[in-house]
Amino acid sequence: MAMLSTPWNDAVSKLTKLNHPHALATVISSSGSSPRGSGSKMVITTENTYDSIGGGKLEFQIINRARELLNNNSASQEIKEFYLSSSCKQCCGGTMTVLIETFIFNKIPLTIFGGGHIAHELVQIIGDLDFEISWLDSRKSFSSAGSSKRMPDYIEKPYKEINNLDEGSYVLILTHDHELDYLLMKELLEDWRWSYVGLIGSSNKSRKFRARLKNDGLHPDDVNRFQCPIGIEGIKSKKPKEIAISVAAYLLSLTGNRKDSNLLDWKTLKKELNLSHEEISLR
Structure with missing residues (x-):
């Protein structure tokens, strides 16, 4: 030392x-x-x-x-x-x-399922920010092998990776397959330990998924835990880059407000030290 x-x-x-x-x-x-x-x-x-x-x-x-x-x-x-x-x-x-x-x-753990256009744009936008990104796709042709730019890692059955995700992770489902989207969402909701789960899709897709999840036995409170459509409100664009910007902005709005439970506020600090308002102001 x-x-x-x-x-x-x-x-x-x-x-x-x-x-x-x-x-x-x-x-x-x-x-x-x-x-x-x-x-x-x-x-x-x-x-x-x-x-x-x-x-x-x-x-x-x-x-x-x-x-x-x-x-x-x-x-x-x-x-x-x-x-x-x-x-x-x-x-x-x-x-x-x-x-x-x-x-x-x-860094903030973020898992992205799906290697399509929106995912590519999103990874480019947030790649240098405070996210530890795990990016997965079930299609070998979309994997990182032999590519000079960042590509998703191949995994045959992405839903089996959920058990390996860190508690408190942020998760985005952006796959090409609605049935795979559903399997991923069901697994995530049945073992809820996440800070955020977002699903790509329209309001109609959101309603259908929530109804199906209820029919499959999930509690109504659990069914309402995920966000769909994703991103900040008011962005109606269908362009991948603009959707990605909206999603990135929403993620930053969530992660920027994180508060560590181990941190003391000034009221607690004052109580712990038994200091007067005047004493704290002078420090």
């Missing part, structure tokens, strides 16, 4: 540009003879640390805790109070309350 003297703000800027996971430790409050005052910060990664909030046993404990949080691979915030005279084995006395925030740059 390297302890680098790089200022914490420079480290945050550099690590963020590199999409490198890191933790930011901030002294929220202190009392007695603590080594650093409120507002002191340091940055921790799994390999290095940047700047300092006092050194010694205290800092060692904070680094270890930050790395434990980083290993969870999700954004989080934690408030922890350290008693310098006992748990940290430092003679200066006093207490220090530290906020540890982890910043994780996970």
Whole structure:
């Protein structure tokens, strides 16, 4: 482990540009003879640390805790109070309350079933965005083999891949075959653990699918979980690129509003620290 003297703000800027996971430790409050005052910060990664909030046993404990949080691979915030005279084995006395925030740059899992024109346009549009794309098609002629540009991966029975998808995935059904669309949708709804499922098609297709799913025993609430037609409202175009733009915009509207349940809002932070409005405003 390297302890680098790089200022914490420079480290945050550099690590963020590199999409490198890191933790930011901030002294929220202190009392007695603590080594650093409120507002002191340091940055921790799994390999290095940047700047300092006092050194010694205290800092060692904070680094270890930050790395434990980083290993969870999700954004989080934690408030922890350290008693310098006992748990940290430092003679200066006093207490220090530290906020540890982890910043994780996970991509959003998106599975696209179908390798037609709309799927091709969509992958081009969102290929460089924060999506981890799995793109599948049941036709060998549409597979990536021998192609210099990105193509879908071949899978004979795409619906069998559903068990392998990550919980919370975003799923789009854009295949060439209505019966395959139905099999995929039924599998997805029978094991609902997704952030979003969208089906290409018209309002008429949507009504027919929902009626058939109800007849096949699915609960009405489950039948209404998926979006069809897909994309943002008001786009009536039938051109593949324009449909793809609409779908991309809708996906971004969903993913841009994601909130990690491990993150604290200011009201919670104030309650945890028992700080007044004036004290928070000064920090």
